[in-house]
Amino acid sequence: MLKTKLFSKIPHALTILFIIIVAVAALTHIIPAGEFERIVVDGRSRVVPNSYHTITSTPISFFDMFKAIPLGFEAAVKIIFIVLAGGIMFGVMEKTKTIENLVGTLVRTMGNEKKYLIVFLMTFFYGFLGVFVGYEHNIAMVPIAAVLSIAIGGDLILAAGISVGAITIGFGLSPINPYTVGVGHKIAELPLFSGAPLRTALCFFGLLLLSLYNIRYLKRITKNKEKSLGKDLDESGIKLSKPISDYTVSAQNYAVLAVFVLGLGIILYGVFNFKWYFTELSAVFLMIAIACGLVVRMNPTLFSETVLNSIAKAAPGAFMVGFATTIKVLMDMGNVSDTISFEMANVLQGLPQNLAAIGMSISQSIINFFIPSGSGQALATLPVMIPLGEVLGVTRQTTILAFQIGDGVVNLINPTLGGLIAMLSMCRVPLDKWFKFILPVVIAILLVSWIVLIFATYSNY
Template identity: 65%
Template sequence: MSKSKPKVPSFFQRIPHAITMLFGIIVLVTVLTYILPAGTYERILVDGRNTVVPNSYQTIVGTPVGILDMFKAIPLGFKEAVEIIFIVLAGGIMFGFMEKSKAVENAVGTMVKKLGLKNKHMIIVLMTFIYGILGVAVGYENNIAMVPIAAVLSLALGGDLILAAGISVGAMTIGFGLSPINPYTVGTGHKIAELTMFSGALLRSILCFSALGIMAYYNVRYFKKITLDPNKSLGKGLDVNELALSRPIQEYQLNRKNWMVISIFLLGLLAVLYGVFNLHWYINELSAVFLIIALLCGLVSRMSATTMSETTLKAVALAAPGAFMVGFATSIKVLMEMGSISDTISFQLSNMLQGLPLYASAICMSISQTVINFFIPSGSGQALATLPVMLPLGESLGLTRQITILAFQIGDGLSNLVNPTLGGLIAMISMCRVPIDRWVRFIFPVLISILFLAFTTLIVAVAINYS
């Protein structure tokens, strides 16, 4: 009797744990500081921000990172990422109070009851686009408080936490990354290129909403797959305690306290939107608003001081793994700065584009921005570091400035779907309690499909001399 051969794990099943993956990148960057020459561009202050001077790259004395400094970069990464780390905790505390009040569970249960379980697929598509529009219009980390709601919704529909991340994090990352009005990438790029702010919005809008359509399709497809065979769920074994609905859908309704909690949450979101767009609020102000919402939710729910204290610590415990991952990922950026190799990578990649055919140069420029994004995960930071170099290079290759910025936006925005060094991504998938290794297994086919669409759009842009 012949023995059956053991099943060989697929490529995605071999993706290491998130901690292992990030530590591997830390070791790789440390090694690169010994291989790559240290170098820097000259920078000048423009409107309060450091901008690269084209053709100013020069090598400098190398500062390779030793073993002690490699591990020292980890606490320094936590220090640099403290604002994002705390907003993960603050968002977790706020959601913990809302969950304790049963307002989120009752609201989601009531919504699903009203729309009907027969319309599950429509709900998934609708919510994917709603989260995508939040990414387009509001921003990225600004939406972190909305992520856990998708977790409750997905479980209420019979999905899992991976689907929740697809509906919320996937859609918001695509919406923000390809937004025609993204102030950090398109806005900064247009300012550097001296183009009309947010010009060329039609082509970008078509690309953005088509990409969200692909995300919605994959979400529904994944939901159908795990509904037919729960064993195919990538979310098996993930902690769904206090996220899943506790009773049948037909029993849900909103009471007065629930409405008060939801009203406080919505008023808090309105305050955030007003502050972001009118008062230049950022992460610390958002964290403060989240904490105020949490306190008010506890008070209107008539929680005792002991209950509020226990709820806070329980929420912190659930949010702590994600907060840790944010600091751990940021240590990679610290290592790049220690070894002075960020500008070297940008310089070498820009040199590789010389002499390429017109259409290939546009696509390769986008790919080079993808590579750079893993080392400079900030959209505006990457724009300020690379576009002063890429814009004149693109013109010498025959690409308009608008095409160069589109290539930059695609390379930066889409790679954020799988970028382990992006604190915002790590923070938001952690709010769905999804580790990055499982997230990559889910989102990678989506990324490939959207990249094909984006590169096709780039080819069209070159063909019509997009300007």
């Protein structure tokens, strides 16, 4: 698959995003501006069904298209900074050799011959983090996969597959995702997280597919390093610096690890009890970095140089986050998001019942590129999709499942999703190479998901 012309012709990530920016600006001259009426329910803005109406068009001018770029950076400043803060934290921890020694010791203990088992277990580990912890909350865990992947003979692409891919699938297909399933069930007036067994099975199968694909990729590049998609990526500071047999964990390493684990514990407590998000997470990342420097008695000059070097390595990913957010800014300026949602719903009318649910998931996949927020997409589209589904003979539970599939699976290749780009940047993996790697997984999971949707339709799920 990696040799096909389709994958080899994927342009650079920056080019992809600029093409989308130009396309969205052009669409505002073609698609009429429109909006739904909205009401506030429990502090959230929710669409009123059958309230769509056109408004005065606001097409994006050539100058406004470029003006939207700095506005995109302004809108994404919190995500941009968490990429930089995460890079600083990892850079300091890498300088202490803690992650390298821990990973080296793990590989030495398990044996390099069990590297495929390590890939399988770590893929599910990161998947479970996505299911139970969340999405962007796991950004601090991503660089560990980079060190581990290279230690067992993999590359940074495999690291992204193990961590970013698994977190995205686990979060996107989680049976207890509060942002998609939770919000959807509230809108549909269904018991919270009902229908969990089928969602759990789909989530497990998605992670199984990814883990087997990761193993297959590792086998391929082990036989021939030239087949590595990440052979030209910067691995400086991530590679192991000595033979596996020489690795041990020092008391100082355990102290740094304790600081890191304590920091993660504080983050989880803040997330679940105080609704912490990017700003608070960034603050804790910086505190972890400083604490790690103090634990190993790093002198101020070395610490400062490490921070600046870490920022330099994280800067390209941080730039991509702001650049991608430009797309959302353009959609808001052009007032076409609601029009796209409305027209997608209209297309579904007339579909036979057994294809209606699949059509819903496809339409949600397309809308997801314009409204990357799961909860935002739920609030904008489900009040329209749920009554439409009932007209088409699709149960509310199946409509929520179709929405979750459309939102969750396509997030693997969504260039407008800031969290995805932020985590890929932690692995130093550009979007174009990620697309080449992950597209077969996306197609496979979508096909399986559509089979599940057909089953759900026929079984009155």
